[in-house]
Amino acid sequence: MIQPARILITAGEPAGIGPEIIVKLAQLPHSDQLIVCASPALLKDTAQQLNLPLQLTEFNANETVLAHRSGHLWLVPVDLESSVAPGKLDQANAAYVINTLETAHKLAFNGTVDAILTGPVHKGIINQSGLTFTGHTEFFAEQSNVSKVVMMLATEGLRVALATTHLPLKDVPDAITPQLLHEVIEILIGELQYKFALKRPKILVCGLNPHAGEDGHLGREEIDTIIPTLEKMRTQFDAELIGPIPADTAFQSKWLEQVDTVLAMYHDQGLPTLKYKGFGNAINLTLGLPYIRTSVDHGTGLDIAGQGFADIGSMQYALQFTQQLIHNSKSN
Template sequence: MSSTPTPLIALTMGDGAGIGPEVIIGALADEATTSRCRPIVVGDAVRLRQAAEILGVHPKIEPIASVEDATFLPDRINVLDLDLLPADLPWGAVSTVAGEAAYQYVRTASELASSGRVHGICTAPLNKEALHAAGHTFPGHTELLAHLTGTEEVSMMLSTPTVNVIHVTTHIGLLDAVAMIEPGLVERTVRRGEQTIRDSGIARPRIGVCGINPHAGENGLFGYGEEDEKIVPAVRKLCADGIDARGPLPADTAFYLANRGEYDLIVAMYHDQGHGPVKMLGIETGVNVTVGLPVIRTSVDHGTAFDIAGTGRATAASMVEAIRQAAKLSTNA
């Protein structure tokens, strides 16, 4: 048996009013999860204890002052305790205090990963309204982490057991997305995704590139030639460089074929083109990977679920898979 230690993964608690504390407790109760990595929660110990009480479990939740103080034992959860939340924080409600705390958890984890003190980051969901109320006007984790790490351009990849999807554009309006898409951005996005899939163990990924219009424009019948102008040049250049990129493809067909196992990665042109099929195919075990950062970051593929926060009804399946992916990517890095 190898004596090489498993990677250190920082788990950010997300918005403390949401289901983040519950899914973290649930995930860390899974021995298969803790056998893959050495998890350290960046959050609030009091809130985690409240979540454990709701779930009816009793792990030893131990605050630590630094990651170097962590001791990894069965039934122990190490918490880098920022102590930012009041004990009476309501569940399921937008809170400026919780938004600020969520930002500080991510900032702390980013600094730990950038300095090499942890090997990767796995994030529980934050609430955008709460984040903005606290004065941090980022669309989400992807853009926030890009800012914190000084990264000019990153991509969002969603991963499920059957389909991996990377997005050319994400949190912008549809008209703005179409205007933003251009061959260079498409090419860079595909290259980032192809590298990530190779890092996961697939030597030559098969990549399907979606069109923008219905039927990928159907030879100019739909749209104004966006596929020929914005996508075709990128696919030709990628193929010339030996990357197995095919398209532009009708998005409905591309996802059908990917679910059947014919593609290792689908390139979506805009947010809902990629998110809709993924959430239908596997939101419970879906994982969000930020591609292009100088640090490894994965996340659950769901939101704060304020409607069920604090009830014990949240499933930890996506968090379990997100931790597994963070550990895998960290090991292969």
């Protein structure tokens, strides 16, 4: 019999739809132990508003790992700094959000839990509070003292990794260096082999410029940086690196059917296609951390918070994906 895994979920922005999604998720059967890092009062109030049953048991790492049971959650409690009104951001609770992420990191870093699944946060209100926060990806990398991580989004039939993440577009060309590409692709290959159980990953690499530079007439990054880096790495790693391919044709089925992931050079080169294909049924992963971290693909949903309309599809898909990554990692 396979022992259940421990999956820690952070509730995200307390005024958003994260708490509602978690309470709804708790009503379903799951094979693993679901542990939530959040305010117990917030979860209880949310359950009451939804008229759904919810029993909370404080998590104890020394107890036997048990599978989830409907209407119940194990809890790592973190207290709110201020009362919550659904849909209304409050700078006072920014520290609460960061505390949940720090707590989750510690439990994953020391191996107490097998993975972190994060609910959506609001970067703006965190930064307005005076706390510097670029995003989950960068936060967990800093907490883990990892110099480089890779953001990947995935949905059914498509995975997209990013060479650069939250950079202004004007800064992207200078960021695409041989060192950066080497680091990103090395992490990508290793994670595809270990967490995705792909022995010889096939990666399609997009060009940076229109038409992948068109032999230097539309930019030289492909000639000077991307092509030489790929040629060198083909001799160093057990992986198939295809490209650089023009981004406007890279997402055709003739390419996607023969590769395991697409590597886009910047955020809005790769993610619009993925979100068009799978929004609401996609996940975000941080590759290169010493633990598994996944996330929903949507934001805080402030406009529908507290109304009972939040869809749990992305959270369900993220949970299923996380379970598969845990299984693959433990099988290696």
